[in-house]
Amino acid sequence: MNDQTSTVLRTEHTGLTVASINGVLDFWTEVLGFQLVYRKELGGGHAMEQVVGVSGAYLRNALLEGPDGYRVELIEYDSPEDRVVLKQRPCDVGSAHLTFAVTDLRAMLNRMAPYGWTATGEPQTAPSGTIMVYTRGPDGHTIELMQHPE
Numbered sequence: 820m821n822d823q824t825s826t827v828l829r830t831e832h833t834g835l836t837v838a839s840i841n842g843v844l845d846f847w848t849e850v851l852g853f854q855l856v857y858r859k860e861l862g863g864g865h866a867m868e869q870v871v872g873v874s875g876a877y878l879r880n881a882l883l884e885g886p887d888g889y890r891v892e893l894i895e896y897d898s899p900e901d902r903v904v905l906k907q908r909p910c911d912v913g914s915a916h917l918t919f920a921v922t923d924l925r926a927m928l929n930r931m932a933p934y935g936w937t938a939t940g941e942p943q944t945a946p947s948g949t950i951m952v953y954t955r956g957p958d959g960h961t962i963e964l965m966q967h968p969e
Contacts, residue, residue, distance in 0.1 A: 831916060832882065832890035836957045838904065840881045840895045846934040846956075850927075851919065853883035853891065875899040893916070906959045909939075916953065916961035924950050924966035936962070 837843050840858070847853045847874055859865055860879040867875050877898040884890045895903055896934040907914040921927045924942055931937075935957035948968030 821876065829833070830889075832892045834880075834892040834894055835958070835960055836894045836896065838895070840879065840893050843934075844881065847883050847891065847893070850930045850934060851885070853885050854967070856882040856884050857889070858882075866894070873899065892924075902943060904959050906955075909953060910959060916963050918963040918965060920965050920967060922966070924952065924964050926955075927964055928952070928954070 820939050844855070848855060858879065858881045860878060868874055869879075869880070873896075875898050876896060877892055878896045879894070881893045883893065909916065918930070928936075928938055928942075931954060936954045939953040939955050939961075942964075945948050950966040951963060953963050955961055
C-alpha cells in the first residue's frame with residue numbers, strides 16, 4: 820500500500836492523564852457539562868505496554884463526551900511507580916491545551932475554582948470582541964476559555 824493513500828478520517832478523542840479519575844470526574848461532568856460514555860479498567864500486560872510505550876503500565880480510563888460530541892479520555896495509571904505530575908508552561912515544547920467556547924467566561928472561572936482550576940492571567944479581549952484566558956488545573960492541564968461576542 821502506498822503511504823500517500825492513508826488519511827485522517829476524524830478526531831476520536833483527546834487523552835489526558837490524571838492523578839485520579841474519581842477526583843476529576845465531577846469537574847468534567849458537573850462544571851464542563853461532559854457526559855460519561857464509559858469507564859474501563861485496561862489492566863497491564865504486554866499489549867498495553869506496547870500501546871502506551873510504558874513498561875509496567877497498569878491503567879484505567881473514562882471516556883467523556885462534550886456538548887458538541889467532542890470526546891476526552893481521562894487516563895489514570897496505577898503503575899509504574901515513578902510517575903510525576905508535569906506542570907509545563909504554555910511556552911514549553913510539548914505543552915498542549917484544550918479550548919472551550921463558553922457563554923460567560925467569568926462565570927465559568929468561578930465554577931472551575933472550587934475544583935482547583937485557576938486563570939493563569941487576566942482575561943483579555945481581542946479586537947474581534949472575543950474574551951479569552953488560559954486556566955491551569957491541579958493535574959497540570961491547560962484549558963483555554965473563549966467567550967465570543969453575541
